[in-house]
Amino acid sequence: MILQRLRAETSRNHAAIESLMPVLDPNISLTTYNQLLNRLLGYYAPLENLLRTKIEVYWPDQEYLCIERAKVPLLERDLRAIGKGFALTERCTNLPKLNTPAQVLGCLYAIEGATLGGQIISKHLLANLGLGPETGAAFFHGYGTNIAFQWQTFRLFLIKNAEPMNQDDEIVVSANETFKTLSLWLFPESMDKSEVKFQFDTSSQFLARPTCLALEGTHIS
Numbered sequence: 673m674i675l676q677r678l679r680a681e682t683s684r685n686h687a688a689i690e691s692l693m694p695v696l697d698p699n700i701s702l703t704t705y706n707q708l709l710n711r712l713l714g715y716y717a718p719l720e721n722l723l724r725t726k727i728e729v730y731w732p733d734q735e736y737l738c739i740e741r742a743k744v745p746l747l748e749r750d751l752r753a754i755g756k757g758f759a760l761t762e763r764c765t766n767l768p769k770l771n772t773p774a775q776v777l778g779c780l781y782a783i784e785g786a787t788l789g790g791q792i793i794s795k796h797l798l799a800n801l802g803l804g805p806e807t808g809a810a811f812f813h814g815y816g817t818n819i820a821f822q823w824q825t826f827r828l829f830l831i832k833n834a835e836p837m838n839q840d841d842e843i844v845v846s847a848n849e850t851f852k853t854l855s856l857w858l859f860p861e862s863m864d865k866s867e868v869k870f871q872f873d874t875s876s877q878f879l880a881r882p883t884c885l886a887l888e889g890t891h892i893s
């Protein structure tokens with residue numbers, strides 16, 4: 673089933689990007705956090721524009737995917753709340769290829785799945801920087817208590833559309849492309865370091881999801 677494959681075959685890239693994100697660091701500074709938000713905006717703004725045009729073509733009745741789930745307004749709200757200014761001078765141009773419905777589904781899986789860490793990350797941002805959803809942590813707060821519903825709705829949409837397509841390989845490759853392009857954009861200097869194990873030549877081999885002790889008991893499904 674596509675969801676199991678996605679989970680298994682992106683798990684190494686998930687662990688790698690998670691290890692680089694500074695949001696769980698108890699010593700994170702507001703400056704570092706602000707830089708991260710600016711960088712995320714530089715990726716999400718062009719990506720969401722592209723996704724919107726593709727979703728309008730492939731699933732014209734699913735505009736909620738673009739409006740209700742948009743992350744850019746949350747990033748902008750956070751940057752305004754923190755008050756250290758926007759620096760959207762650079763926009764990522766190395767985005768995942770979104771030329772087919774299967775590629776769009778794979779990308780959406782990574783982007784929507786990224787909201788699942790929000791509950792843990794929000795707690796850390798509150799404890800370490802004193803930020804809540806109204807004061808600079810709206811992006812990571814994400815869907816808040818609605819997260820299980822939003823994830824389930826998305827999973828049903830993904831399954832429903834992936835099944836008749838029969839292009840699971842392409843969906844998985846695109847999900848990994850999304851991890852890869854985001855990682856390259858956020859952490860270009862870390863990509864070559866030997867301790868960070870990204871897996872970007874995504875042949876379809878199954879990988880067990882590594883246990884992450886810090887996240888035990890956070891399973892949402």
Ligand code: HEM
Binds near residue numbers: 787890
């Ligand atoms: C510090 C950063 C992060 C943390 C703490 C985190 C944490 C989590 C947690 C707790 C889950 C739920 C796991 C479960 O239900 O078993 C999850 C799932 C997921 N995360 Fe992250 N995450 C982070 C960053 C990211 C990023 C940057 C991306 C992608 C761009 C991402 C993509 C996903 C995906 C796709 C899933 C769904 C896995 C599935 O199919 O069940 N995460 N993450």
